Amino acid sequence: VLWSPEKITGPTALVLMGHGGGLHKKTPAMADRARTMVAAHGFHVAAIDAPGHGERPRTAEDDRARTEMRVPGRFKEVSVRYMASIARRAVPEWQATIDALTRLPELGAGAPVGFGGGISMGTAIGVPLTAADSRVRAAVFGGGLFVYDDLIAAARRVTVPVHFLLPWNDEHAGREEALALFDAFASGEKTLHANPGDHRTIRWSGLDENFLARHLN
Amino acid sequence: VLWSPEKITGPTALVLMGHGGGLHKKTPAMADRARTMVAAHGFHVAAIDAPGHGERPRTAEDDRARTEMRVPGRFKEVSVRYMASIARRAVPEWQATIDALTRLPELGAGAPVGFGGGISMGTAIGVPLTAADSRVRAAVFGGGLFVYDDLIAAARRVTVPVHFLLPWNDEHAGREEALALFDAFASGEKTLHANPGDHRTIRWSGLDENFLARHLN
Numbered sequence: 187v188l189w190s191p192e193k194i195t196g197p198t199a200l201v202l203m204g205h206g207g208g209l210h211k212k213t214p215a216m217a218d219r220a221r222t223m224v225a226a227h228g229f230h231v232a233a234i235d236a237p238g239h240g241e242r243p244r245t246a247e248d249d250r251a252r253t254e255m256r257v258p259g260r261f262k263e264v265s266v267r268y269m270a271s272i273a274r275r276a277v278p279e280w281q282a283t284i285d286a287l288t289r290l291p292e293l294g295a296g297a298p299v300g301f302g303g304g305i306s307m308g309t310a311i312g313v314p315l316t317a318a319d320s321r322v323r324a325a326v327f328g329g330g331l332f333v334y335d336d337l338i339a340a341a342r343r344v345t346v347p348v349h350f351l352l353p354w355n356d357e358h359a360g361r362e363e364a365l366a367l368f369d370a371f372a373s374g375e376k377t378l379h380a381n382p383g384d385h386r387t388i389r390w391s392g393l394d395e396n397f398l399a400r401h402l403n
Numbered sequence: 404v405l406w407s408p409e410k411i412t413g414p415t416a417l418v419l420m421g422h423g424g425g426l427h428k429k430t431p432a433m434a435d436r437a438r439t440m441v442a443a444h445g446f447h448v449a450a451i452d453a454p455g456h457g458e459r460p461r462t463a464e465d466d467r468a469r470t471e472m473r474v475p476g477r478f479k480e481v482s483v484r485y486m487a488s489i490a491r492r493a494v495p496e497w498q499a500t501i502d503a504l505t506r507l508p509e510l511g512a513g514a515p516v517g518f519g520g521g522i523s524m525g526t527a528i529g530v531p532l533t534a535a536d537s538r539v540r541a542a543v544f545g546g547g548l549f550v551y552d553d554l555i556a557a558a559r560r561v562t563v564p565v566h567f568l569l570p571w572n573d574e575h576a577g578r579e580e581a582l583a584l585f586d587a588f589a590s591g592e593k594t595l596h597a598n599p600g601d602h603r604t605i606r607w608s609g610l611d612e613n614f615l616a617r618h619l620n
Contacts, residue, residue: 349609354586354595365582368597369571377609378571378597380585392566392594392617394609 187211188287189220189231196228199298199402200287202280202315202322203233204308206330206385207269210240216304223302227399230293234283236307237275247271261358266334269310273337276311281319288321298402301325305351306385310337313367317343324401325349329364330356330385341370348373349397352380353388404428405504406437406448416515416619417504419497419532419539420450421525423547423602424486427457433521440519444616447510451500453524454492464488478575483551486527490554493528498536505538515619518542522568523576523602527554530584534560541618542566546581547573547602558587565590566614569597570605 191198203220205213211233220231235241238248251268255261288295299321301312305328316322317340325344328351350368354361368378377397381390408415420437422430428450437448452458455465468485472478505512516538518529522545533539534557542561545568567585571578585595594614598607 352595374599375608376599378569378595380595382591382593391592392611392614394611397609400609 187217187220187233189217189224190292191224191228191230194228194292197297198228198230198293199300199398200284200293201229201231201300201302201398201402202283202312203231203302204304204311205233205236205239206304207265207307208239211235212240219302219304223398226395227403229300229398229402230287231302232283232287234279236311237272237279262332266332269307269331270334270336272307273311273314277315277318280311280315284319284321298323300398300402301327302398303351304328305353306330309367313337313344314340316346317341322346324398326351326397327367328385329353329359329361329367331359331364333359333363333367338367338370341367342372344371345373347397347401348376349394350376350378351390351393352378353385354380354382356384359385404434404437404450406434406441407509408441408445408447411509412445414514415445415447415510416517416615417501417510418446418448418517418519418615418619419500419529420448420519421521421528422450422453422456423521424524425456428452429457436519436521440615443612444620446517446615446619447504448519449500449504451496453528454489454496479549483549486524486548487551487553489524490528490531494532494535497528497532501536501538515540517615517619518544519615520568521545522570523547526584530554530561531557533563534558539563541615543568543614544584545602546570546576546578546584548576548581550576550580550584555584555587558584559589561588562590564614564618565593566611567593567595568607568610569595570602571597571599573601576602 223229238244254264288297303326309327316325324347326349348371352364440446455461471481505514520543526544533542541564543566565588569581
């Protein structure tokens, strides 16, 4: 999905949105955020279905992971393995998406790219993408996920400005893990923003709404 | 010191500023923040010297603490005891200051009061003040200090919106202690904002500049 301004008034930026686990590229809350960003900043905002999500077929591995996650006591272990697998597949897909979209005349090859979030699975994919692709110049990440060694290693290769959103009371994913992930970013400019709530019920307040505009424009 | 708008255009709020340890009520960085707040939001902003600071006499206890803090290995223990002592003395002084300032016609007895910061000693004083005085309706606190049991206990009595600023790499004061202090606030709305740096070198970015205005106006 590509959300674009009605009128193109000058050079603009491309913002990538990552949906959460089990959701898809047209998830209403994410679509609302995308429309708000287009209206407020004139960005082009893109979302794609993650591997095994939305309109895409599931592999045998996807089906197995979704079944095994429900086995009592195995959620974390299976979830970490599955997130890492999804991220490995999704990074080259996002890079191909950037290739295609920056061939559009309204964007162009030099268009700055931002990763607009979100938390949870969006971060599992967005961190290695941002580490791997220098076209991504600023990124919004967040907690609400289990943090694993490959994700920390990718965060250590991220040097662009990072805005990191932490649901302070997440039931599933440990606060300490999320803080370790924030700590790992090599970015000279990074902000941790936490509000009470878990990653499904969180009500964000006082967000830095101009973070991407400041770094992409 | 009281910084006030040149023109009073309607009902406004009183914001209290706390200076850091060893500093005083006219510390340039704090005075700059005060002037910015007056200009941006029309607040009246007040600062007072903390006990034993600025133009105020030092007690024998103040002198002893300042000497003992320099004894190798005793900094943390003496600092915690001294902060607690300063806070006990400063809370009634701030309450008397609110009493006096809300008798001014441009403020009035019902004027909303905010604690505008800062981190470090400002927080050691501001947290028990906010817990003790229901006129304080929103508060900016922060890390950069050792956290002790009485401070955590006061935080558990704070229910107003809190914006908490954490220098992520403070050399002196532990990050875990600051996170425990943030965790302790009973406020339904609270935000943790962290940027890299220690409490003297920190460069804040993407702050929620409208936090006090949103809650006091």
